[in-house]
Amino acid sequence: MATMTMAKALNAALADAMLDDDRVLVFGEDVGQLGGVFRITDGLQARFGDKRCFDTPLAEAGIVGFAVGLAMSGLRPVVEMQFDAFAYPAFEQIASHVAKLRNRTRGALSVPIVIRVPYAGGIGGVEHHCDSSEAYYAHTPGLKVVTPATVEDAYSLLREAIDDPDPVVFMEPKKLYFTSAEAELPARREPFGTAVVRRPGTDATLVAYGPAVPVALAAAEAAREEGWDLEVVDVRTIVPFDDATVAASVRRTGRCVVIQEAQGFAGVGAEIAARVQERCFHALHAPVLRVSGLDIPYPAPMLEHTHLPSVDRVLDTVARLQWDDQPDSRWLARGSAA
Amino acid sequence: MTTTPQAVRRASPRKRRPATPAAPDPSAGLLPQPAPVRLLNPDGTSLPSRDDYPEPPVEVLREMYRRMVVGRRFDAQATALTKQGRLAVYPSSRGQEACQVGAVLALRDNDWVFPTYRESVALTARGIDPVEVLTLLRGDWHCGYDPAGRRTAPQCTPLATQCVHAAGLAYGESYQGRDTVALAFIGDGATSEGDFHEGVNFAAVFKAPVVYFVQNNRYAISVPLSRQTAAPALAYKGVGYGVPSEQVDGNDPVAVLAVLTRAVAHARAGHGPFLVEAHTYRMEPHTNADDATRYRDANEVEAWRDRDPVVRLEAHLRARGVLDDAGVAAIAEEAEAYAAGLRDRMNAQPAVDPLSLFDHVYAEPTPQLVEQREQVRAELAAAEEEGA
Numbered sequence: 182m183a184t185m186t187m188a189k190a191l192n193a194a195l196a197d198a199m200l201d202d203d204r205v206l207v208f209g210e211d212v213g214q215l216g217g218v219f220r221i222t223d224g225l226q227a228r229f230g231d232k233r234c235f236d237t238p239l240a241e242a243g244i245v246g247f248a249v250g251l252a253m254s255g256l257r258p259v260v261e262m263q264f265d266a267f268a269y270p271a272f273e274q275i276a277s278h279v280a281k282l283r284n285r286t287r288g289a290l291s292v293p294i295v296i297r298v299p300y301a302g303g304i305g306g307v308e309h310h311c312d313s314s315e316a317y318y319a320h321t322p323g324l325k326v327v328t329p330a331t332v333e334d335a336y337s338l339l340r341e342a343i344d345d346p347d348p349v350v351f352m353e354p355k356k357l358y359f360t361s362a363e364a365e366l367p368a369r370r371e372p373f374g375t376a377v378v379r380r381p382g383t384d385a386t387l388v389a390y391g392p393a394v395p396v397a398l399a400a401a402e403a404a405r406e407e408g409w410d411l412e413v414v415d416v417r418t419i420v421p422f423d424d425a426t427v428a429a430s431v432r433r434t435g436r437c438v439v440i441q442e443a444q445g446f447a448g449v450g451a452e453i454a455a456r457v458q459e460r461c462f463h464a465l466h467a468p469v470l471r472v473s474g475l476d477i478p479y480p481a482p483m484l485e486h487t488h489l490p491s492v493d494r495v496l497d498t499v500a501r502l503q504w505d506d507q508p509d510s511r512w513l514a515r516g517s518a519a
Numbered sequence: 520m521t522t523t524p525q526a527v528r529r530a531s532p533r534k535r536r537p538a539t540p541a542a543p544d545p546s547a548g549l550l551p552q553p554a555p556v557r558l559l560n561p562d563g564t565s566l567p568s569r570d571d572y573p574e575p576p577v578e579v580l581r582e583m584y585r586r587m588v589v590g591r592r593f594d595a596q597a598t599a600l601t602k603q604g605r606l607a608v609y610p611s612s613r614g615q616e617a618c619q620v621g622a623v624l625a626l627r628d629n630d631w632v633f634p635t636y637r638e639s640v641a642l643t644a645r646g647i648d649p650v651e652v653l654t655l656l657r658g659d660w661h662c663g664y665d666p667a668g669r670r671t672a673p674q675c676t677p678l679a680t681q682c683v684h685a686a687g688l689a690y691g692e693s694y695q696g697r698d699t700v701a702l703a704f705i706g707d708g709a710t711s712e713g714d715f716h717e718g719v720n721f722a723a724v725f726k727a728p729v730v731y732f733v734q735n736n737r738y739a740i741s742v743p744l745s746r747q748t749a750a751p752a753l754a755y756k757g758v759g760y761g762v763p764s765e766q767v768d769g770n771d772p773v774a775v776l777a778v779l780t781r782a783v784a785h786a787r788a789g790h791g792p793f794l795v796e797a798h799t800y801r802m803e804p805h806t807n808a809d810d811a812t813r814y815r816d817a818n819e820v821e822a823w824r825d826r827d828p829v830v831r832l833e834a835h836l837r838a839r840g841v842l843d844d845a846g847v848a849a850i851a852e853e854a855e856a857y858a859a860g861l862r863d864r865m866n867a868q869p870a871v872d873p874l875s876l877f878d879h880v881y882a883e884p885t886p887q888l889v890e891q892r893e894q895v896r897a898e899l900a901a902a903e904e905e906g907a
């Protein structure tokens with residue numbers, strides 16, 4: 182057991198993957214000598230040489246398209262997008278090729294690449310550095326979409342992602358990079374495709390992923406004072422989604438709040454809420470509610486706290502789960518918005 | 520021998536001011552020749568031979584002719600199949616056969632080709648089953664041939680995106696110690712897309728053995744070349760990336776093969792990518808669904824008829840004594856048989872299986888896809904019961 186940051190665990194996962202499989206190549210912008218702007222690739226070039234960990238021209242479509250070609254030649258590229266919003270130039274390559282090449286060719290070609298995307302906010306970043314872009318990828322069949330919330334999961338999920346035969350968009354919550362925890366590496370509990378109950382509880386289930394998981398855990402802790410015993414489920418892999426674990430939890434607790442940092446409309450949380458409602462209708466004592474970012478472009482740093490799901494906002498939402506069998510007064514208000 | 524005054528001056532350098540030696544031009548060797556390379560006149564007669572682009576062996580040219588004739592017949596058959604409703608759409612290669620067959624002949628079988636939707640004739644020239652080539656357009660799947668086995672990427676529709684794949688594939692091959700070359704086709708219009716530039720740049724920076732082969736057929740659907748670029752020629756786009764480039768008369772089969780052979784050798788020798796622009800012309804509309812009279816003049820099309828690459832090569836081979844009436848007839852007969860076989864096979868309705876929709880989304884279907892497959896299976900069973 183050692184105390185380490187999520188950044189260090191990701192770095193260790195890359196190093197171990199490169200050690201185990203010499204087909205693994207790591208590349209992107211500033212990932213070589215510098216070790217990445219978040220130092221996730223720190224030391225890899227020195228250790229494995231500049232043929233296995235290298236800088237590329239600054240061109241995200243180029244980076245991802247190059248990875249497609251390398252994968253076609255039998256290699257295992259792991260690419261870094263420097264920030265969430267700077268992956269958008271690569272979207273055509275991701276949506277039209279990375280996601281579809283296996284299907285297009287009935288399995289003759291596959292693209293086992295990992296696209297690492299530092300994402301989401303809460304770090305006081307200026308515009309274009311804080312987007313939660315997971316829904317774009319999750320909406321694209323052919324991609325797997327993964328996001329760790331703990332140090333050990335960061336290691337394990339990244340190893341799984343690199344081993345996976347399909348392309349994986351690996352979303353790294355920036356605000357968790359430098360949180361540390363006791364971790365024993367190599368932690369590999371085959372967590373790919375499975376959600377996990379982070380905290381057991383009996384009264385309601387909070388479903389969260391990535392940067393929203395610590396918020397959910399903090400809210401569950403604070404809820405004890407209000408007399409609620411909340412369960413927290415960490416989704417981990419958005420695609421493929423683990424309906425079984427989530428539904429089992431909600432059937433136990435009878436109530437559910439889905440928490441995501443991303444803006445809410447048409448987001449992953451909406452999908453989760455719908456899936457829970459479809460599977461748990463008779464076990465539900467209240468509608469499934471959501472806590473998300475506001476439906477606004479990501480705000481400037483001094484305003485981001487209004488945007489981000491907070492413990493208070495989660496608790497306010499939990500309070501609306503019709504505990505005394507009363508309909509939520511918000512939906513009874515006059516006017517047509519409801 | 521007479522000497523000009525200029526030569527006299529050059530012969531006595533001491534008379535000149537001591538000059539700092541001229542800095543070598545860093546673009547030397549990268550720029551294309553100012554005029555497209557041409558080895559045959561439009562009537563098939565030879566131009567003076569040149570050291571930089573020696574004429575390919577005559578037996579290869581004869582094979583080129585054979586594949587061009589078969590390819591043209593295939594192309595006509597495919598257009599006919601659209602009229603019979605057998606193909607959803609077909610983008611014709613007519614007029615561009617020298618480029619498409621030349622590219623294939625310049626490569627080895629284990630080299631990789633990255634074609635676009637335009638390259639059906641290149642694919643048949645590569646020996647891919649024409650029915651498999653037309654699968655995409657018939658609509659039973661997105662790609663009918665085995666790209667890994669045929670070393671031919673699926674025909675690419677999102678413009679220029681294949682340029683980056685070719686760079687990655689070629690680099691990956693050389694990284695693993697193999698001497699594979701990748702040839703990426705691209706149209707004139709698509710050279711305006713970012714991925715063309717990113718691909719050429721990546722290939723140059725990583726010294727990837729790629730030949731970028733631009734078929735400049737003057738139009739991107741209706742948009743003329745003048746709207747794509749202000750460059751003197753598309754071949755000039757290489758120099759900015761440090762990539763040597765050449766332009767060639769794309770309707771001169773001998774020149775196309777000569778230039779591409781040199782480009783492939785350059786890449787295979789480890790010197791990095793090479794860019795070739797072929798000046799050619801699309802004789803048909805963009806696809807059968809397009810009306811080219813809305814944007815180009817009939818006279819323009821007529822003028823290009825006189826530069827037909829098939830006619831030109833035939834005349835050349837006849838003049839060289841390697842092709843006669845009997846040879847031409849035999850190849851025409853082969854092309855007819857090829858087209859007849861295609862027609863017959865395309866008349867059969869292809870079998871499609873709705874349950875196969877779930878097979879290759881991921882290596883293993885997700886639980887959600889398994890559920891959806893069950894739903895479709897139940898729907899099909901119910902429909903069958905109803906029909907029975």
Ligand SMILES: Cc1ncc(C[n+]2csc(CCOP(=O)(O)OP(=O)(O)O)c2C)c(N)n1
Binds near residue numbers: 637677709710
């Ligand atoms: C990214 C993208 N934008 C637009 C299109 C639609 N489109 C298909 S072919 C074409 C024209 C391309 O012209 P050019 O590159 O000159 O090739 P050609 O068809 O003449 O062979 C366009 C605009 C596309 N396929 N991909």
Ligand SMILES: [Mg+2]
Binds near residue numbers: 707734735736737
């Ligand atoms: Mg064109």
